[in-house]
Amino acid sequence: MSGQRLKRIEEFRLHDVEALRLILTGGSVVDWHRLNLDSPEHARQLIENHDISLEDPKDLAFLEHMKNEAVTFLRRHFSFAIPKPVEESSIADLLMLASTKGHRQLCACTILKTVQIINHMAGRELLFRLPVSDRDLFHLVEEKVYRVVGTMLGEGFPISEFVGGRKNLDSTYTKLLSKPEATAAALYDKLRFRIVTKTGADILPVVLYLSDRLFPFNFVVPKQSTNTIFHFRSYCEKHPHLATMVPEFQGTIDDELTPGDNRFSAPTYRVIQFVTDVPVRVPPHVMQLAPPGSELLGPLVYMLCEFQVLDAESEAQNEVGEASHEAYKQRQREAVFRRLRLGSRGPQGES
Numbered sequence: 001m002s003g004q005r006l007k008r009i010e011e012f013r014l015h016d017v018e019a020l021r022l023i024l025t026g027g028s029v030v031d032w033h034r035l036n037l038d039s040p041e042h043a044r045q046l047i048e049n050h051d052i053s054l055e056d057p058k059d060l061a062f063l064e065h066m067k068n069e070a071v072t073f074l075r076r077h078f079s080f081a082i083p084k085p086v087e088e089s090s091i092a093d094l095l096m097l098a099s100t101k102g103h104r105q106l107c108a109c110t111i112l113k114t115v116q117i118i119n120h121m122a123g124r125e126l127l128f129r130l131p132v133s134d135r136d137l138f139h140l141v142e143e144k145v146y147r148v149v150g151t152m153l154g155e156g157f158p159i160s161e162f163v164g165g166r167k168n169l170d171s172t173y174t175k176l177l178s179k180p181e182a183t184a185a186a187l188y189d190k191l192r193f194r195i196v197t198k199t200g201a202d203i204l205p206v207v208l209y210l211s212d213r214l215f216p217f218n219f220v221v222p223k224q225s226t227n228t229i230f231h232f233r234s235y236c237e238k239h240p241h242l243a244t245m246v247p248e249f250q251g252t253i254d255d256e257l258t259p260g261d262n263r264f265s266a267p268t269y270r271v272i273q274f275v276t277d278v279p280v281r282v283p284p285h286v287m288q289l290a291p292p293g294s295e296l297l298g299p300l301v302y303m304l305c306e307f308q309v310l311d312a313e314s315e316a317q318n319e320v321g322e323a324s325h326e327a328y329k330q331r332q333r334e335a336v337f338r339r340l341r342l343g344s345r346g347p348q349g350e351s
Contacts, residue, residue: 007208013036014245015037020232023220032109037099047095059299066122080107086108123302136286138190141305194309215276225274226271227258227273230272273307275305
């Protein structure tokens with residue numbers, strides 16, 4: 001995407017639409033069987049969206065290290081036959097190979113899927129090694145988000161409201177008490193951001209812009225997405241430009257909405273909500289504090305963030321009746337109070 005502007009629906013590429021499907025449904029690129037990048041520049045943009053600089057020799061060395069680790073793993077555990085030209089390809093070249101056809105395309109996809117996991121694990125390990133607080137790391141993420149969204153607002157993008165911040169402790173306690181299976185490690189919304197667009201037609205271009213500038217689509221957390229606005233296949237079939245791409249979609253083409261698993265949300269609540277790891281480049285002065293050997297883990301950490309995107313009309317509908325935030329919080333508070341008083345006994349065991 002060139003320039004500071006939203007891409008119109010008529011400009012969406014097949015890669016864009018597939019990325020949006022993954023974000024809205026909470027899918028995983030590990031289940032994909034191809035990419036649809038259309039130029040080396042497109043591949044370069046995807047790499048740089050991971051906060052990796054193709055002009056930095058250290059970053060290039062890290063990319064090469066991850067690729068070699070992936071190739072070694074695949075050969076060691078699966079005796080995977082990888083042609084020499086594929087093995088010697090750069091990550092950027094593998095991305096383009098994965099967008100072609102044939103055996104080399106299959107090999108490139110398999111290597112890239114493994115690199116995805118290795119990269120993510122390295123970032124997580126580095127996160128645990130850094131002698132910095134969550135608060136400091138949250139600040140780095142917030143700076144990145146506010147910079148991107150600030151540009152959107154400054155350029156007059158169709159955004160009527162933006163709210164971001166950290167979940168306060170009282171809200172965290174209530175959420176943990178309301179879900180028997182919840183643990184502090186499984187909280188995905190410690191950092192959360194909400195964008196309200198002017199119209200429903202603005203939602204997908206805004207989500208696509210965010211995935212091109214802020215978080216790579218491949219780091220959306222699987223099975224943590226909610227989509228109660230778009231019947232995606234039907235939406236595509238109604239747009240002549242998108243309709244031509246529907247037969248090329250990979251995987252099951254489900255037209256159903258994707259409701260969340262939050263039992264306190266009303267059935268009428270409308271939102272696009274997803275959780276993603278946002279890559280953050282570790283400042284050099286912080287990296288110097290890491291234990292020896294940490295440089296092998298690369299320059300990035302990943303911080304989980306929750307994003308909500310909806311249009312102004314849906315926002316207005318959500319503030320009426322059972323879908324309102326106050327009604328939601330009341331249902332949650334009542335459930336927590338019952339659980340604290342009764343435990344698993346239920347109403348019949350109340351004394």
